[in-house]
Amino acid sequence: MSFSSAVKNELSRIMPDRRCCRLAELSAIVRTGGIIKFHGAQRISLRMVTENAAIARKVFSLLKKIYGLNLEIMVKKNKHLKKNYSYIMEITHGMGAKTVLQQTGVMNKNRDESINIDYRIPAGIKKSRCCCRSYLRGAFLGGGSVSSPDKAYHLEFVTNSGQHADHLRNLINAFGLNSKIVERKGNYVVYLKEGEQIVDLLNIMGAHNALLKFENTRIYKEMRNNVNRIVNCETANLTKTINASVKQIENIEYIRDTAGLNSLPPNLREIAELRLNYREASLKELGQMLTPPLGKSGINHRLRKIEQKAEDIKTKRDTKRHRS
Numbered sequence: 001m002s003f004s005s006a007v008k009n010e011l012s013r014i015m016p017d018r019r020c021c022r023l024a025e026l027s028a029i030v031r032t033g034g035i036i037k038f039h040g041a042q043r044i045s046l047r048m049v050t051e052n053a054a055i056a057r058k059v060f061s062l063l064k065k066i067y068g069l070n071l072e073i074m075v076k077k078n079k080h081l082k083k084n085y086s087y088i089m090e091i092t093h094g095m096g097a098k099t100v101l102q103q104t105g106v107m108n109k110n111r112d113e114s115i116n117i118d119y120r121i122p123a124g125i126k127k128s129r130c131c132c133r134s135y136l137r138g139a140f141l142g143g144g145s146v147s148s149p150d151k152a153y154h155l156e157f158v159t160n161s162g163q164h165a166d167h168l169r170n171l172i173n174a175f176g177l178n179s180k181i182v183e184r185k186g187n188y189v190v191y192l193k194e195g196e197q198i199v200d201l202l203n204i205m206g207a208h209n210a211l212l213k214f215e216n217t218r219i220y221k222e223m224r225n226n227v228n229r230i231v232n233c234e235t236a237n238l239t240k241t242i243n244a245s246v247k248q249i250e251n252i253e254y255i256r257d258t259a260g261l262n263s264l265p266p267n268l269r270e271i272a273e274l275r276l277n278y279r280e281a282s283l284k285e286l287g288q289m290l291t292p293p294l295g296k297s298g299i300n301h302r303l304r305k306i307e308q309k310a311e312d313i314k315t316k317r318d319t320k321r322h323r324s
Helices: 005-013 019-033 055-066 098-104 128-145 162-173 193-207 207-257 266-277 284-288 296-323
Strands: 034-039 043-050 075-076 085-091 107-109 114-115 145-146 157-159 179-185 187-192
Touching: 005 055, 005 145, 005 207, 019 034, 019 043, 019 055, 019 128, 019 157, 034 098, 034 107, 034 207, 043 055, 043 098, 043 114, 043 284, 055 098, 085 187, 098 107, 128 145, 128 157, 128 162, 128 193, 157 162, 157 193, 162 187, 187 193, 193 207, 207 266, 207 296, 284 296
Parallel strands: none
Antiparallel strands: 034 043, 043 085, 075 085, 107 114, 145 157, 157 187, 179 187
16 A cells, blocks of 8 residues: 555544534545536536545545435446556435535535536635644545655645645645645646655644654654765765875875985974874874874874975976986
């Protein structure tokens, strides 16, 4: 089972106590996953299709508790891809599809008896914090998904209405989050990409078990990334130190084999001999071997002078070779 399916299964087990919250959740499910069919001028039916059995049970329970409807759930095996089962529920005109659509705010009836679909989130839902949570939960069940935290941080809601996407984004951001909208293949996607914000939204919707799993994985990944950064940093510093030490030894050996170490001033000759004898020692360790001890900057200063001495010798030898 995917992480997204696990989240939906957990959310499907939540049944709000208040009727207004149940309506809010159903309103979101219908807007994101419902199919409205018109049969003539006034006859309307509402069909809900999902591949998740838990969501089908949730929709069935909501309709039964709110309207007393006992729907039949049709099960159909898909012919393509993974051949999953589809669960189909249909509210006919005679069963009160128009009432459901009107009370959930999905459909409005005008004065001239004409009807129109309203993609805005009903104002009454926005007034209650618990109804807002229920609406987000329903929107996720109807058209949401979340990536496994092992792979990436991405949670999204898909809707076919730009107006609904705007309202949904504003509702999410009212909880202090920063969701954004992108258009994809004719649909509108409201998404979050930050791990902390996804955790907050899972908490808002009530997916507490999924939240714990997500948080544990996120903490583990951050810890692993921090360890890798520290190791990489230490490896880079060690490589830099080793390369510098090799270069210093090469300079000192070059001076020794050409002009001789006695050509160096006493203070430079002392550090040159120490470097040859203690090739793996750090600058700090070399400085502590001197009397009186010398700091890293002082040792580094002397080694740069030795490097300059080696360069001077190379320049003089090259000049003589060209003249001859």
